[in-house]
Amino acid sequence: xxxxxxxxxxxxxxxxxxxxxxxxxxxxxxxxxxxxxxxxxxxxxxxxxxxxxxxxxxxxxxxxxxxxxxxxxxxxxxxxxxxxxxxxxxxxxxxxxxxxxxxxxxxxxxxxxxxxxxxxxxxxxxxxxxxxxxxxxxxxxxxxxxxxxxxxxxxxxxxxxxxxxxxxxxxxxxxxxxxxxxxxxxxxxxxxxxxxxxxxxxxxxxxxxxxxxxxxxxxxxxxxxxxxxxxxxxxxxxxxxxxxxxxxxxxxxxxxxxxxxxxxxxxxxxxxxxxxxxxxxxxxxxxxxxxxxx
Amino acid sequence: xxxxxxxxxxxxxxxxxxxxxxxxxxxxxxxxxxxxxxxxxxxxxxxxxxxxxxxxxxxxxxxxxxxxxxxxxxxxxxxxxxxxxxxxxxxxxxxxxxxxxxxxxxxxxxxxxxxxxxxxxxxxxxxxxxxxxxxxxxxxxxxxxxxxxxxxxxxxxxxxxxxxxxxxxxxxxxxxxxxxxxxxxxxxxxxxxxxxxxxxxxxxxxxxxxxxxxxxxxxxxxxxxxxxxxxxxxxxxxxxxxxxxxxxxxxxxxxxxxxxxxxxxxxxxxxxxxxxxxxxxxxxxxxxxxxxxx
Numbered sequence: 001x002x003x004x005x006x007x008x009x010x011x012x013x014x015x016x017x018x019x020x021x022x023x024x025x026x027x028x029x030x031x032x033x034x035x036x037x038x039x040x041x042x043x044x045x046x047x048x049x050x051x052x053x054x055x056x057x058x059x060x061x062x063x064x065x066x067x068x069x070x071x072x073x074x075x076x077x078x079x080x081x082x083x084x085x086x087x088x089x090x091x092x093x094x095x096x097x098x099x100x101x102x103x104x105x106x107x108x109x110x111x112x113x114x115x116x117x118x119x120x121x122x123x124x125x126x127x128x129x130x131x132x133x134x135x136x137x138x139x140x141x142x143x144x145x146x147x148x149x150x151x152x153x154x155x156x157x158x159x160x161x162x163x164x165x166x167x168x169x170x171x172x173x174x175x176x177x178x179x180x181x182x183x184x185x186x187x188x189x190x191x192x193x194x195x196x197x198x199x200x201x202x203x204x205x206x207x208x209x210x211x212x213x214x215x216x217x218x219x220x221x222x223x224x225x226x227x228x229x230x231x232x233x234x235x236x237x238x239x240x241x242x243x244x245x246x247x248x249x250x251x252x253x254x255x256x257x258x259x260x261x262x263x264x265x266x267x268x269x270x271x272x273x274x275x276x277x278x279x280x281x282x283x284x285x286x287x288x289x290x291x292x293x294x
Numbered sequence: 295x296x297x298x299x300x301x302x303x304x305x306x307x308x309x310x311x312x313x314x315x316x317x318x319x320x321x322x323x324x325x326x327x328x329x330x331x332x333x334x335x336x337x338x339x340x341x342x343x344x345x346x347x348x349x350x351x352x353x354x355x356x357x358x359x360x361x362x363x364x365x366x367x368x369x370x371x372x373x374x375x376x377x378x379x380x381x382x383x384x385x386x387x388x389x390x391x392x393x394x395x396x397x398x399x400x401x402x403x404x405x406x407x408x409x410x411x412x413x414x415x416x417x418x419x420x421x422x423x424x425x426x427x428x429x430x431x432x433x434x435x436x437x438x439x440x441x442x443x444x445x446x447x448x449x450x451x452x453x454x455x456x457x458x459x460x461x462x463x464x465x466x467x468x469x470x471x472x473x474x475x476x477x478x479x480x481x482x483x484x485x486x487x488x489x490x491x492x493x494x495x496x497x498x499x500x501x502x503x504x505x506x507x508x509x510x511x512x513x514x515x516x517x518x519x520x521x522x523x524x525x526x527x528x529x530x531x532x533x534x535x536x537x538x539x540x541x542x543x544x545x546x547x548x549x550x551x552x553x554x555x556x557x558x559x560x561x562x563x564x565x566x567x568x569x570x571x572x573x574x575x576x577x578x579x580x581x582x583x584x585x586x587x588x
């Protein structure tokens with residue numbers, strides 16, 4: 001089964017208007033909510049990941065979703081499933097990392113069960129008070145596309161870790177203890193007075209851009225030379241790497257943000273125009289294109 | 295590691311006032327929140343559980359926590375981790391069961407990942423508007439102890455299933471598709487005008503009673519002859535069986551409830567007085583007591 005096929009089953013099963021953005025926006029309660037899980041040997045291996053880092057990242061990926069909505073990260077619950085080879089020191093270090101990544105948000109509950117692999121599922125709640133909440137479908141023609149954070153570092157870090165290069169440096173840290181773009185999100189959500197789009201780049205920068213393009217029915221025109229990235233990281237990794245937990249936003253031209261302008265939205269067929277070449281989806285064309293260029 | 299040792303680590307790691315009740319009460323947002331997980335081969339086996347039943351139960355156990363707080367079940371997120379042997383039909387049936395168990399609450403999001411076992415983690419949000427929220431520490435001397443639902447049926451059902459008796463009857467259904475005590479909870483939470491205690495009996499009736507006794511610093515005096523149970527279920531199973539998802543509440547004598555009065559709270563050493571014998575904890579004395587009686 002592909003994830004997209006599954007999401008289609010879930011959408012049709014639930015007939016819900018909430019599924020699509022990084023968070024569900026529960027306007028009657030003034031909150032957004034999200035839930036993301038990390039599974040041992042699927043999302044991380046304990047051979048190269050410390051307990052502190054598992055704790056940090058499991059919280060950070062959820063706070064990143066809250067920030068993508070523009071809400072203020074407020075509360076978290078943590079469900080841990082622990083195999084027998086996990087000891088109490090591991091759990092203590094896990095919670096140190098979780099608490100540090102949570103920042104001002106509070107971990108208020110959760111659940112512990114047994115399992116045969118380490119499994120962490122976190123639910124995060126964000127407050128919407130004083131903030132305007134984003135939607136991927138809210139981009140408008142002529143909006144500028146702004147990105148926070150360097151991209152590609154996390155994928156390069158993962159490659160190093162998988163090669164046994166366990167030293168903690170800029171790249172491995174980007175993968176293991178990503179920094180969530182909370183201030184970038186807050187500045188936009190508290191100050192903007194019109195609809196805007198925002199998404200986190202957990203599945204890659206190109207994926208986030210394509211989600212906004214498809215949901216808004218617009219062409220997003222991007223200049224790759226403007227995307228912040230480390231000079232040692234190749235363009236394919238910058239666009240597709242994933243797990244950098246940057247944010248990409250589409251906001252009016254005259255709205256001031258931090259971050260870097262990498263392009264703008266235009267009327268036209270929904271998709272991405274990358275360095276003046278158009279791609280209607282990222283599953284084949286762009287990916288193969290850059291694969292071919294290597 | 296024991297669960298209690300782990301909870302102690304988590305409590306000291308997080309220094310949080312929220313951990314202890316079935317839900318965390320976030321009064322600034324007017325919500326309660328909880329998260330509970332079901333893990334294949336820990337909480338259920340696919341040899342005797344249908345996809346619909348996994349979906350139902352994973353939602354029901356969380357709605358039960360919301361009801362234990364007195365809040366109104368409102369929203370749910372579902373994180374699914376799927377091994378390769380789970381097919382799309384399973385996922386469709388899972389969501390049918392989930393949706394049916396959710397009732398008026400809406401499933402608004404979640405996450406899908408790979409895994410080597412089926413793992414379901416659900417987060418539930420309850421609305422507190424128009425409701426008085428319970429706490430296990432809110433029982434007072436002379437409060438009556440009221441219980442909803444028969445107890446012991448789920449444990450008897452599990453025993454039947456483990457013996458290969460897969461027929462769906464009162465007992466196996468109590469285990470696989472438990473009925474959450476939403477109306478019992480609503481009636482109390484909407485009408486009571488003073489503090490009260492309530493807990494669900496997911497870990498057994500005796501455990502729920504002991505949690506209230508310990509948190510409130512009171513002796514709960516129980517008459518086992520009054521506990522609603524099927525005549526075929528022995529007293530040990532009625533008290534310790536677990537997973538019946540009944541509710542037990544401690545409310546003022548003059549407050550009318552549905553359910554069955556099984557005893558009352560008194561000043562004295564915290565613990566349970568069951569049929570006039572006192573037990574300060576349930577880990578050894580009561581359990582061994584009833585073990586011994588068999």
